[in-house]
Amino acid sequence: MKHLNNNIANSSNIILYPDFEKLKAEVEKLRTEFSMLVLERDELLYHECKNIEMAYLLSIGKLEYKAYKIECAILRLKRKAELIQARKNRQEKIILSEIEARLDLEFAEYQAKLNEHLEKMNAAIERSHGRVLTDEESRELKKLYRFIVKLLHPDLHPDLSDEKVRLFNNAVEAYERGDLDGLRIIAEIVAEPEIPDAKSDAMTALMKEKERLIKLIQRVRDDINEIKSKYPYTMKSLVQSHEKTAARKKELEEYIKYLNEVLAVYTEKIAEMLR
Numbered sequence: 001m002k003h004l005n006n007n008i009a010n011s012s013n014i015i016l017y018p019d020f021e022k023l024k025a026e027v028e029k030l031r032t033e034f035s036m037l038v039l040e041r042d043e044l045l046y047h048e049c050k051n052i053e054m055a056y057l058l059s060i061g062k063l064e065y066k067a068y069k070i071e072c073a074i075l076r077l078k079r080k081a082e083l084i085q086a087r088k089n090r091q092e093k094i095i096l097s098e099i100e101a102r103l104d105l106e107f108a109e110y111q112a113k114l115n116e117h118l119e120k121m122n123a124a125i126e127r128s129h130g131r132v133l134t135d136e137e138s139r140e141l142k143k144l145y146r147f148i149v150k151l152l153h154p155d156l157h158p159d160l161s162d163e164k165v166r167l168f169n170n171a172v173e174a175y176e177r178g179d180l181d182g183l184r185i186i187a188e189i190v191a192e193p194e195i196p197d198a199k200s201d202a203m204t205a206l207m208k209e210k211e212r213l214i215k216l217i218q219r220v221r222d223d224i225n226e227i228k229s230k231y232p233y234t235m236k237s238l239v240q241s242h243e244k245t246a247a248r249k250k251e252l253e254e255y256i257k258y259l260n261e262v263l264a265v266y267t268e269k270i271a272e273m274l275r
Helices: 002-089 096-106 108-128 135-152 162-177 180-189 200-228 233-239 242-273
Strands: none
Touching: 002 096, 002 108, 002 135, 002 162, 002 200, 002 233, 002 242, 096 108, 135 162, 135 180, 162 180, 200 233, 233 242
16 A cells, blocks of 8 residues: 555656646746847837937938927917017007016927927937947847846846846846947846746746736737837838838928918018017
8 A cells, every 4th residue: 555655656746747847848938938028128119219219300300390499489479479469459668578588488388398309309319429239249239138137127036136126227228228248247147047846836836927927928018019009119111211201301391481481471570560
């Protein structure tokens, strides 16, 4: 009987080990998939989308900025004419400095938007002058980043120490900057995580980890879909097409010409009001 019990125990162990190895392989596959999706998402966020926006701003954005600036000037002149006429109707003295001060307050939001657009233009110009990694360096950057993500991403390793979380954040910043040397150093620091033994509690932990990873993967997929549905990624087809870019430029140039004509009308109108 004892011999039979031993055989049953041994049989149980034989069954458990392949199940554990299969589950461990599935979890490892999910971790790899997660790291690849994080790389795809961060490549979109920190590189591709920024390059798309840079190309868009340098080709189309400068004309959009010019058009918006003239639109703001027209709205301001229109409001200025209203304020001058109101004072004329009340037979009050027209003090232009007071009117301009009021306009500054009323149009502060418009000016803030202009400044924000100008800041983006400056960033695009600076990015266009930055050093571009070679294809080989870019491949190494992605490979190192995915390696680090797999070992240090807080979602993959919820029990990471504060120091390792900080190290991961430094890796994200290095990847965003295209800092290959920085990523090389971080990759040398990190080590492979420990693999659990084939015990019943380890099996339970792996099953929970599998479920958790499936949810994490879906979340990153959702992030990727959201990025691809919004600006600047939605401008990708435009900046990659010479015909589409040329057509949009022509459209904006014609609109700017029209706006300048309207601006001249309001400028002349105010000049007449002040005579």
